[in-house]
Amino acid sequence: MMEIDNNLINININTIDVLKKPEINISGEKCIINAENIDYKSLNYSIRSILNEIKYSQVYESDTLRKIKTIELNNVSGQRYIGDGIQSKIIISIKGTPGNDLGAFMDGPEIEVFGNVQDGTGNTMNSGKIIVHGSAGDILGYSMRGGEIYIKEDAGYRSGIHMKSYLEKFPVIVIGGKAGNFLGEYMAGGIIIVLGIYNLVNPVKNFYLFDDNEAAGNYIGTGMHGGKIFIRGQISNHKLGKEIIKSEINEEDKELIQKYLNNYYKYFGINDKEKVNLKDFIKLSPFSKRPYGKLYAY
């Protein structure tokens, strides 16, 4: 058992907020936090404090904290900003439903969620991984510059909006189910792969259901000027943004898709029967890196 010093907890925080100390247990390589009835400020503060303690404990051979590889959060219900701005290689395992902006500005951690995630997951994320055993809300991976996001089932509107790549940074989103409208809006780099393998049988998710049987909604890639979107199955032309072209995938694309598909299979334990056929994918990419180049009079 580790105690977080109460005095430590009260610093740097808004005068009206009183922080609560969650129940924390350490077993081997895991640090388990019970998030039940704990507000997001207290929860995230505890995570940061533990990460700090782990960092400082690195110098002491005997410290049990230095062995911690995973922080497990139990009974999470809607707490926002988990993993926000964390620069570390820690694994954060979440049981329950985390709130908006999961992994925002995150730089390094691997977050695995056993449940659904809400809006803004991976907002402006720089590196790291988010694995979701469920569905995601809107603006998944907004402006993400690096790292990987795997969603087992569906994703809401504006997934991958303004994703961009830079040098070694190459953001990837894999959506196992279907994606809502405006997929890859303003996209400037990286890749999005949509598998469309879930048939949306759960009536709760019906709002993503389209009239057709295609894997993504309307206005795909509006304003797109970089990166690639791979979708399994066909997409009607009227659903594409005016900035993009549809084409067949080449060998290079196949290799790229296969690499991330393998991760998807591994993370979610997909059996051979459920695996998808690579030749079913189409590629969507922008006409130009400069879609608005001719808009102005000089």
Added chain:
Amino acid sequence: MTLKLNQSEFEIIRDKEKCISCQVCVRQCSNDVHEYDETEGVILSDSSKCVGCHRCETLCPTGSIKIKKRESEFKSNANWTPEHLKNIYKQAETGGVILTGMGCDKPYPVYWDHILFNASQVTNPSIDPLREPMEIKTFIGRKPDILEIKPVKEAGSDIIKYKNNLEPQLEINIPVLFSAMSYGSISLNAVKSLARAASEFGTFYNTGEGGLHKDLMIYADNTIVQVASGRFGVDKNYLNNGAAVEIKIGQGAKPGIGGHLPGEKVNYDVSTTRMIPEGSDAISPAPHHDIYSIEDLSQLIYALKEATEYKKPVGVKVSAVHNIAPIASGIVRAGADFISIDGFRGGTGAAPQVIRDNVGIPIELALSSVDLRLREEGIRHKVSLIVAGSIRSSSDVIKAIALGADAVYIGTAALVALGCHLCQKCYTGKCNWGIATQDPYLTKRLNPEIGTRRLLNLLNAWSHEIKEMLGGAGINAIESLRGNREHLRGVGLNERELSILGIKHAGEAW
């Protein structure tokens, strides 16, 4: 061939007797106006390319060049002004949106010029700032609802400490900060001048939405980092390298619209700062797509507070628009520590002219209505107001503070100090003064050492003037003037304007 109907705006008059054909003007002009004719040994000038930046006129060693506004260009017409005609000709040729730079230059009323400041006579002595202490330092950040203090024993003696922790504050030695101008829109030498001047004087500069260049990280304690809709260059290190974070919702020169830095301006250095590939457009969407409401704004504010561990003030920059007072109230309630309001005369590196000249409201009216609204709602102390949008002199600063501002942002004024002549061609990237350009041949014209000194001189001069005006009114601290409208009187304003400004007309006593 397309028929070019546009006539030149300026006329270059060269005194042939004074000209020694030294070709300084040829080398200095990035618009290729001047050309040396070797066979004749004379310099020829093409007025149609002149933008009126006065670089050649300023640098001509013999004073032989004069740039004049071209007269009798069109038949005079009060309705169809030359500007309308020229824009139509240009659009008929190109089919494009007319771009422009700097702030709105149209003759809308400038309320600063209709407001007069007070001074003491007999009943309340004035103060001489040269002999008596005068405080123009202030703090940007959320202030507590109540201030509770407790005595603490420290090193054997009793001292007084705050009972609760204060929210993070920015300490500024003059109520003037340098407003957001990104590296990309202006040159690195210009940003360096601003950063160095801010750190030497004890105020702040703002990165704009273009990321943070590695050479500027040493000025972290005097940097406000901006987070805009494109999130260019925004990562944890960027947030760590600022003293405060500003969420950019809008800009006075182009409220409500996004922007794009054209790919040809994204060179290697700009690309590393913005963290985007070289040569690709940097597109900032019009809205933040994670902010469609005050609640969503609150979400981003707290995402940034969590990322910076509640150690840095987080502010929100908005344009002055018609509904600004309730918007500001919402921003305070969303948890912002400061609000930056940019009036419609605020500058820009590039904006569609139609937006710049027709959208938004004057900062004087926006500021006053926001200050009054927040006071009415009892939440004025929860936020600091920084106003921008054409602060031209220390008297504008004083009047803004008396109208309720905590501090002002200066952008254009700072660039003018660096040599800008307001030719409004920033968007071409050919700035002859080395400010709004990335061309190494042009940027080396601006020496950051000299730039820093000129900015420091400006801040020093303004602080003397501010102190003189404060002393004259019998006030010895800038914070005593904030929102103190009794020190202002309007001239030539109607009832409605006076009531929005919350001031009396000149001649009305207390």
